[in-house]
Amino acid sequence: MKWEGIIKKYRDFLPVTDKTPIVSLQEGNTPLILSNFLSKEIGLDVYLKYDGANPTGSFKDRGMTMAISKAKENNTTAVMCASTGNTSASAAAYSARCGLKCIVLIPEGNIALGKLAQAMIHNAQVIAIKGNFDQALTLVKEITSSYPIELVNSLNPFRIEGQKSAAFEICDFLSDAPVFHAIPVGNAGNITAYWKGYKEYKAAGKTTCLPKMLGFQAAKSAPIVDKHIIENPETLATAIRIGNPASWKTAEEARDESGGIIDKVTDEEILQAYKMLAQKEGVFAEPASAASVAGILKLHKTNFFKNQKGNIVCTLTGHGLKDPNLAIENVQKPSVIEPDLKTVLKEIGIK
Numbered sequence: 462m463k464w465e466g467i468i469k470k471y472r473d474f475l476p477v478t479d480k481t482p483i484v485s486l487q488e489g490n491t492p493l494i495l496s497n498f499l500s501k502e503i504g505l506d507v508y509l510k511y512d513g514a515n516p517t518g519s520f521k522d523r524g525m526t527m528a529i530s531k532a533k534e535n536n537t538t539a540v541m542c543a544s545t546g547n548t549s550a551s552a553a554a555y556s557a558r559c560g561l562k563c564i565v566l567i568p569e570g571n572i573a574l575g576k577l578a579q580a581m582i583h584n585a586q587v588i589a590i591k592g593n594f595d596q597a598l599t600l601v602k603e604i605t606s607s608y609p610i611e612l613v614n615s616l617n618p619f620r621i622e623g624q625k626s627a628a629f630e631i632c633d634f635l636s637d638a639p640v641f642h643a644i645p646v647g648n649a650g651n652i653t654a655y656w657k658g659y660k661e662y663k664a665a666g667k668t669t670c671l672p673k674m675l676g677f678q679a680a681k682s683a684p685i686v687d688k689h690i691i692e693n694p695e696t697l698a699t700a701i702r703i704g705n706p707a708s709w710k711t712a713e714e715a716r717d718e719s720g721g722i723i724d725k726v727t728d729e730e731i732l733q734a735y736k737m738l739a740q741k742e743g744v745f746a747e748p749a750s751a752a753s754v755a756g757i758l759k760l761h762k763t764n765f766f767k768n769q770k771g772n773i774v775c776t777l778t779g780h781g782l783k784d785p786n787l788a789i790e791n792v793q794k795p796s797v798i799e800p801d802l803k804t805v806l807k808e809i810g811i812k
């Protein structure tokens with residue numbers, strides 16, 4: 462079957478009509494990769510939902526195809542978002558595709574290089590504020606509620622609607638819902654979207670069960686776990702460097718209704734999982750994505766999965782190439798040698 466994006470595939474579950482102009486880059490249909498290493502380690506089948514394989518390199522495209530299509534349907538001329546990077550990259554690309562003006566507010570100095578490059582090459586108006594993501598979002602909310610500019614952050618309900626599609630794809634692939642679903646939590650839109658998706662698919666008779674939702678925040682950016690707003694969130698996983706999640710309440714509902722948990726992982730645990738994915742599975746995901754894997758490894762150490770059977774799905778939210786600097790900082794630099802055969806052979810261990 463030819464793939465034409467998530468709206469065409471799942472339109473029965475989405476608030477679109479014949480009048481909605483579909484703006485798509487054929488997002489979705491991303492790989493669900495069985496992780497041999499993690500399955501052996503944990504004793505359940507662990508799958509990686511590699512959403513870095515979306516057109517702009519993150520899951521944000523699933524929500525953006527909906528948000529931008531609806532903005533076009535409403536004859537909007539401009540959209541705006543606050544972003545740790547991936548939302549702006551996606552908003553910029555989908556806006557370029559349909560001729561919308563796109564304005565993005567980013568926290569200065571705390572956005573990965575690849576994401577900034579994307580927003581700029583797609584010709585968004587990029588404005589860096591001397592503040593953090595939470596401050597950027599407050600400003601964007603104020604502006605979009607007073608002027609005819611559409612908000613395309615995950616507070617936009619169409620974003621959540623589109624992002625549900627990842628849960629549908631997983632259920633279609635596995636022929637049922639998994640037992641556990643692990644996911645990084647930043648602004649908490651995605652955990653909200655997955656849970657909504659799993660519930661709707663079950664209600665439609667497409668699955669027989671619901672997963673327990675396992676959300677993971679970065680240790681120094683963990684407002685939901687710590688039960689209070691974090692004024693100055695810190696983590697090298699910039700995509701989840703958020704101290705006051707917009708979808709806080711619905712994330713707690715996903716946790717509680719599913720019988721799951723929201724926990725936190727340290728930057729060190731995130732880095733370990735990040736390297737493990739790249740070096741033991743051949744999967745290059747950005748550091749924030751690795752929080753889901755770091756999380757299940759942490760739970761495994763406390764015997765959380767003991768006597769459990771079935772599938773765990775970990776969402777890998779974005780592509781590793783988004784943040785090339787971090788990758789290079791965390792590996793050995795290439796050795797520099799003379800360009801002759803003997804020296805190269807010696808270097809690779811052939812005498």
Ligand SMILES: *Cc1c(COP(=O)(O)O)cnc(C)c1O
Binds near residue numbers: 651700
């Ligand atoms: C946006 C994003 C997150 C966080 O998702 P929320 O919906 O804000 O919780 C995690 N990882 C990556 C790569 C992202 O781009």
